[in-house]
Amino acid sequence: MKTFRYGIDRLTSSLALKLARKEVKGILTEETKSKVIKSSEAVQQIAKGDKAVYGINTGFGPLCTSRISESDTRTLQENLLKSHAVGLGEPIPVEISKLMLVLKVQALSQGFSGIQLATIERMLWMLENDMIPVVPLQGSVGASGDLAPLSHLFLPLIGYGKVHLKGAIISAEKALQSYHLSPIQLGPKEGLALINGTQFIAAFGVKVVDRLHNVLTHADMTGAMMIEGLMGSIKPFSAELHQLRPYPGNKHTAQTILHLLHESEIVNSHANCARVQDPYSLRCMPQVHGASRNAWLHLRDAIETEINSVTDNPVVLNAAHTISGGNFHGQPIALPLDYACLAASEIGNIADRRIYLSIEGDTPGVPKLLLKETGLNSGLMIPQYTTAALASENKGLCFPSSADSIPTSLGQEDHVSMGSIGARKALQVIGNVEKILGVELFYAAQAMDFHAPMKSGKIMTAIYEHVRTKISPVVSDRVMTEDMETAIELIQSGELVEIAKQVAIKEGLAFETEWSELFTY
Numbered sequence: 382m383k384t385f386r387y388g389i390d391r392l393t394s395s396l397a398l399k400l401a402r403k404e405v406k407g408i409l410t411e412e413t414k415s416k417v418i419k420s421s422e423a424v425q426q427i428a429k430g431d432k433a434v435y436g437i438n439t440g441f442g443p444l445c446t447s448r449i450s451e452s453d454t455r456t457l458q459e460n461l462l463k464s465h466a467v468g469l470g471e472p473i474p475v476e477i478s479k480l481m482l483v484l485k486v487q488a489l490s491q492g493f494s495g496i497q498l499a500t501i502e503r504m505l506w507m508l509e510n511d512m513i514p515v516v517p518l519q520g521s522v523g524a525s526g527d528l529a530p531l532s533h534l535f536l537p538l539i540g541y542g543k544v545h546l547k548g549a550i551i552s553a554e555k556a557l558q559s560y561h562l563s564p565i566q567l568g569p570k571e572g573l574a575l576i577n578g579t580q581f582i583a584a585f586g587v588k589v590v591d592r593l594h595n596v597l598t599h600a601d602m603t604g605a606m607m608i609e610g611l612m613g614s615i616k617p618f619s620a621e622l623h624q625l626r627p628y629p630g631n632k633h634t635a636q637t638i639l640h641l642l643h644e645s646e647i648v649n650s651h652a653n654c655a656r657v658q659d660p661y662s663l664r665c666m667p668q669v670h671g672a673s674r675n676a677w678l679h680l681r682d683a684i685e686t687e688i689n690s691v692t693d694n695p696v697v698l699n700a701a702h703t704i705s706g707g708n709f710h711g712q713p714i715a716l717p718l719d720y721a722c723l724a725a726s727e728i729g730n731i732a733d734r735r736i737y738l739s740i741e742g743d744t745p746g747v748p749k750l751l752l753k754e755t756g757l758n759s760g761l762m763i764p765q766y767t768t769a770a771l772a773s774e775n776k777g778l779c780f781p782s783s784a785d786s787i788p789t790s791l792g793q794e795d796h797v798s799m800g801s802i803g804a805r806k807a808l809q810v811i812g813n814v815e816k817i818l819g820v821e822l823f824y825a826a827q828a829m830d831f832h833a834p835m836k837s838g839k840i841m842t843a844i845y846e847h848v849r850t851k852i853s854p855v856v857s858d859r860v861m862t863e864d865m866e867t868a869i870e871l872i873q874s875g876e877l878v879e880i881a882k883q884v885a886i887k888e889g890l891a892f893e894t895e896w897s898e899l900f901t902y
Contacts, residue, residue, distance in 0.1 A: 385400060386408055387490040391685075397480055398587060401483050407486065417490060417498045418498055420494060420496070428454050434703050435694075436570055436705075437495070455567055462535055462539060465531075466542065468516065468518070469517050470519035471517070472516060478515070481534050481584045486501055486505060488693065494574040494691065497565075503565050511546065511547075513546075514533060514543070516581070517533060521582075522794075522798070524710055524796070528577075531575060531580060532576050534575075537553035540554050577693035579711050585804035586687070591902070593677050593680070597677060600728045601666070603821040603825055604663075605642055607735045607825040607828065608638070610826075610829045610831075612651050612744050613664070614656070614663075615639060617658075629675065630678065632671070634674065635666075636894040641844075643838045645837040647835050663735065674900060680717040718783075722778065722781075722806055725807065726776060726814070728814050729817040730775070735821060751824065751827045752856075757858075759858055761823075764820050765824075768816075775813050779810070815873055819865060819870075823864055827855060839884055839888050843884045847880055
């Protein structure tokens with residue numbers, strides 16, 4: 382199994398997910414351990430000194446001028462976790478809790494936080510043994526770090542809170558006892574190091590990077606299939622056009638669609654038709670899908686910087702030099718997450734327009750409502766109501782969370798990012814878009830049925846035929862919920878992408894573009 386060296390190797394979104402899923406093993410090297418121990422010793426030295434250093438021998442937030450004795454520093458740190466664990470709502474998904482642990486270990490392992498080595502080792506043990514803290518969804522304003530969720534994440538270290546263990550939620554105290562483990566005894570600054578940081582926002586951000594990438598890839602596929610079904614033109618995807626406005630996302634989308642429709646009999650059948658141009662939802666896919674890809678690129682880069690950064694406070698450079706700053710503030714990723722949320726919503730918005738276009742009955746050979754016999758049958762009229770509802774819901778979720786700020790901590794924290802809310806919303810919007818694309822896949826396959834015996838190119842034909850092994854054509858009214866859910870699962874699973882890649886390799890065709898490597902994570 383591949384290993385990742387915490388505090389040394391550069392973390393990416395895909396690597397973070399692999400660490401959380403145990404597909405890559407995370408380790409602490411002797412070099413990392415040495416850095417962590419050196420930083421911890423510096424904090425111990427500060428705690429014994431006379432100089433006031435925030436969070437080590439003082440209170441927190443507005444209590445930063447209150448001195449704490451050396452004998453009370455341990456109690457101070459434990460009280461910090463207890464008092465800040467005020468989250469509410471349903472638990473976040475277990476995988477996101479795992480990601481939070483992965484990201485926090487990476488941040489602390491860089492040796493600027495004063496954390497004990499034993500504390501990091503316990504966090505890694507929890508990951509390896511699937512003892513994963515229960516973290517409520519709500520309560521972070523994304524400013525002094527994700528204080529509430531991180532407090533819940535680390536309560537189990539000191540024997541409080543709850544954990545997911547062996548399919549159940551149990552008390553951390555009981556879980557530790559089952560492994561004959563004692564709670565960690567926190568040293569000076571440790572509680573502050575644990576709960577200052579952006580790991581809640583960033584963990585959701587990693588998932589947004591992952592799932593939005595999948596959405597963008599499938600949007601090009603369902604869009605290309607809809608071009609086939611509605612006999613759209615491929616001229617708007619010409620490389621020479623996009624060289625004149627050379628955004629990488631636009632060029633990648635255009636070339637992907639050309640690859641998918643390469644040597645299509647359906648496209649070639651109307652190459653010389655009298656139709657001048659298609660509606661925007663077909664013609665402007667490179668510009669719309671491409672713009673969302675460019676937004677994804679911005680988010681990927683921001684998240685990668687964030688998950689390799691030190692985001693707690695104060696930063697301990699050495700025993701004589703600590704800096705109380707604002708590296709915990711979520712704004713650097715709150716803004717890109719709001720941008721990504723809008724980018725995702727627009728993919729659903731344009732897909733809904735293509736869905737509606739497909740049932741209008743304006744394409745030769747393709748009947749209104751995608752059914753030959755209507756009147757008695759409603760055909761595929763009503764699933765578009767669902768995509769319209771989802772698209773509208775997404776528009777309501779697109780208000781940027783980062784545009785808001787409510788002062789906290791008696792005014793000490795007078796500007797906050799609300800990035801945790803933006804991150805959660807972005808993932809919610811992406812979930813809705815996955816559903817819209819599933820319905821588009823369902824509709825596009827139905828539209829392509831009417832062009833038989835003509836076929837698309839080899840890649841698109843393989844995708845279409847796979848869909849038809851899962852969902853049969855609609856010939857009369859039936860309950861379509863299961864069909865829609867099956868199509869959504871095809872989008873979420875990524876199996877259509879694997880089929881496209883396998884056919885491309887087997888047939889010696891292009892599927893990847895010259896920009897594909899740029900859009901990896």
